[in-house]
Structure formats: C-alpha cells, structure tokens
Amino acid sequence: MILSAMLTSSSALSMAQGVIAQKTLTTEGALSIAHAALDKCHADGYHVSLTILDSSGLIKFQLRGDGTGPHTLEHSRRKAYTALTFKRTSAETAKAWAASPTPPPLIEGTVGAAGGVPIRVDNDVIGAIGVSGAPGGEKDEVCASAGIAKLLESAK
Template identity: 40%
Template sequence: MSKFRLATIAALALIPAAASAQVLQERNLPLSIAQEIAEGAVEACAAKNFSVTATVVDRAGLVRAVLLTDKAGPHTIEASRAKAYTAASARNNTTAIMENAEKNPAARHLASIEGFLLLGGGVPVKVGDEVIGAVGVGGAPGGHLDEECANAGIEKAKAKLR
C-alpha cells in the first residue's frame, strides 16, 4: 500500500471523531450581576471611607461594569480594570498571584504580561468551580482592603451566582 493511501485512510478514520465533537458551552457574567457586584464592592469600601473604583469583567476579561466613588483618583479606574482582568485571566485572586510571583522566580515574569497587575484587589467570580468573571477594586489604602471590598461585592450577589 502506498504512503499516500495509508495517510488518506488514517485521515478518514479521524472524521467521525471530529464530527461527533460537542459544542463548548460556558457560563458568563450577565450585566445585572456585574452591576450588583460593583455596587457591593464600592458600598463596602465607602462604609470604611475609602474612595475606590470597582470594575467587573466577564470570563474573557471584557469590562461589564465600572463604578467609582466621587473622590476616587483617576488611576483607580485602570488599576481596578487591570486587577479584574488579571484575576479573570489567571482564575485566581491577585494577592495569591502576587505572592506566588514574589516567591517563585519562574512566576516573576507574570508582571510582564500586558494588562496584568500584580497587586491585591482582584478576585474571580465563580459559579461552583467555574470562573465566570472577576472584580477588581482600586483605591483603598492597601491591596488587602481592596480585596475585602471585592469579596463584599461578590457576597452581595452570591445568591444569584448559580
């Protein structure tokens, strides 16, 4: 049998497997929940007199909602977006990513990825174990406080995250 004929038979054998492939279905973050998360995060920080911006992104890192307090600095808009993008992309909170990068020489270059910000305040939004988006908060006097507010925002919408 020729090599061409063997290659053709092998290729044809793969067609049924490709034809039976299922369409990938993914959950994503709807606008109404994104808004609720942003509101909850800003409210939690405002209760502590922190002027912040909260940005919520979907699973692909695209912005769904942005909310900032009246006195939030202009830098907090981009910081919150980058934290949310980083958390959604890496599917982990930015504090953990930052700590890993500090301890692991191989992970130090994560900060070089365009759009990544390795500061506390970015938290993935999950349904079960599936990341459907993320929230980033910027402007509190410390990343750990930004993260607390981000978690408060997620908590506000928790009943809808099913």
C-alpha cells in the same frame, strides 16, 4: 440505509461535541456585584473605583468613584484582569511572583497588587472584579469579595 443512519448519528454527535454550555455573568449580576462592593467600601469610609470583567476579559462594568485618583480606574481593571488570567486573587498572584526565583511573566495588563478577585460559580470562573482606591489592596479585596458574596447569595 444503515450507512445513512450511521452518518446521521455521527453528524448529531459531532454537532453536540462542537457546542458547549457556558455560565455567563449577566449585566444584572455585574451591577449587583458593583453595588455590594461599593456599599462595603463606602461603609468602611473608602472611595474606590472598580472594574468587572466578563470571562473573555472584556469590561462588563466600570466606575470611577467620587474622590478617587485618576489612576484607580485603570488599576482596578488590571487587578481584575490579573485575577481572571490566573484564576486566583491578584494578591495570590503577587505572592507567587514575589516567591518565584524567576521574574514574573510579562503578560500585558496584569499587575502584582491585591484587590482583584475571580468570580466563580461552582468551579467556573465567569469573570473578575478589581477594586482600587482603599488604603491598601487587602481592603480593596474585602470590598471585591463582598460584591461577589452578594451575587452568590442572591443566586441561591
């Protein structure tokens, strides 16, 4: 009887340890980020493309903006992937690579250009956004950050 109770208790503990709770970027959240980022870029006069990735690196939302170059869609995905992979802005990653005495790591799909920002909820990175097409990556990053701010503001 005692052995049976111990096995049952141990089994329940193992089940709890085998499952994790995880924050997830919803479709509505991704759309909210996209709209706010585009609104910011359009208000500043920029035509951009953007990509939003989930925490697994899969595309949650992607848009090639009117009047953008053909490269901007893929470039926005790479910026987002860089931000997700390194859990910091793609600009911070570019600066770290430039300051390093060794060559940057060859991670397929990453790029050393500003415009990618991780999407954080508390301390968890639940995705990333990359924006491409403004005249300078720092302007892309402002738009991406505006999108994330809108999501976080609506989550309060």
